[in-house]
Amino acid sequence: MSRRYDSRTTIFSPEGRLYQVEYAQEAISMAGTAIGILSTEGVVLACEKKVTSKLLDNDGSAEKLYVINDNMICAVAGMTADASILVNNARVNAQSYLKTYNEEIPCEILIKRVCDIKQGYTQHGGLRPFGVSFLYAGYDDRYQFQLFTSNPSGNYSGWKATSIGANNSAAQTLLKKDYKDDLSLKEACELAIKVLSKTMDSSNLNSEKLEFATLSLSKINPGQVIHKIWKDSDIDSLIKESGVLDDKNTDDD
Template identity: 65%
Template sequence: MSRRYDSRTTIFSPEGRLYQVEYAMEAIGNAGAAIGILARDGVILVGEKKVTSKLLQTSRSTEKMYKIDDHLACAVAGIMSDANILINTARVQAQRYTFSYQEPMPVEQLVQSLCDTKQGYTQFGGLRPFGVSFLFAGWDKNYGFQLYMSDPSGNYSGWKAAAIGSGFPESLIMMAPGASWMETYNSAHLRSKDHVPLEQLLD
């Protein structure tokens, strides 16, 4: 029972919980699954389009993968309208950096900048957290291939294998055996299909 501690974004419950952030997490848990695997020579992103009705026309509005820049893409899970705003913000930031410095924006710098925006929406009254999580896959000259995951709180971290959306705890358990950052793109791609079937992640 929230006891009105969820009436504002910035009110903590006696247990130290921010209910508005937890509600945003629940929106992600009901979304289609997305999986990322970091390999030695590439990054795999796999997404599930979760169609809620046979009458729904599949279109670009149900996409799970988005290109942010030539060196960076992402998979999303959650409220798509929130995702569209953040993706457009990331694209603008990437292009501004390229225009200013004549080189692609470092992957982690772009992820951190976007997560700062997400965190701000958990800190000020009159706003609500973005109900979307991201898997970022990219490459830059500093750290090579990288995989990051972010949540509605604005927290982000680097991963060798990560999952968001429905059934993500189970998918992480399924990916753990035999996972190695030394594997190649081809072997990671086979493992993403053979050992982590998306059908097993559905309710």
């Protein structure tokens, strides 16, 4: 039945659905899991890394984590080529706002501008939706630390903890169970590791399979935002400290 309505982005089905948008969302559900957790001290983004080849040299750069400006970072799930286009657009918008008003762009305004572009690609013939979802971690003076997610339709929403990509339902269930409003940044990092260890199709969790980033305030310079994309050694240390591997071995026994 859907064949009559999925040949164009702009054709609605009798139920009012856009099948091309749903196809894009289905493609994202096959991508690696990405998790975002809001804490009292900052925001954590953690992603499952899909290693295509051990021979690939990426110079230690992250595949699914991007720095947008001094106050925002993001994680993606889906087509990284589409993500690069939207990330570059977000960076240009952020710098344009900074140049015009001499202050960093508020998080939600920037996200809304990117989502306007995503929504536009669902309503014009000859275009296709962007096949990527985002997790945005940001900070501004009015709302402090914030976590947003957006999908190919152009919808966006704020969260305390959420996930996108594969095993999304299982990750959401675990986050609902273990999330608390007073989590410290360290506790949020450990929770992210715990959730990924239970949702990823892997018996051995290590830095080769994970990407990690945090957004927090400097303790030395008040008001200065620090975004950190973690090195492999830092991720391995966190996994060891969290005791996830010990718990996993106990479960297997």
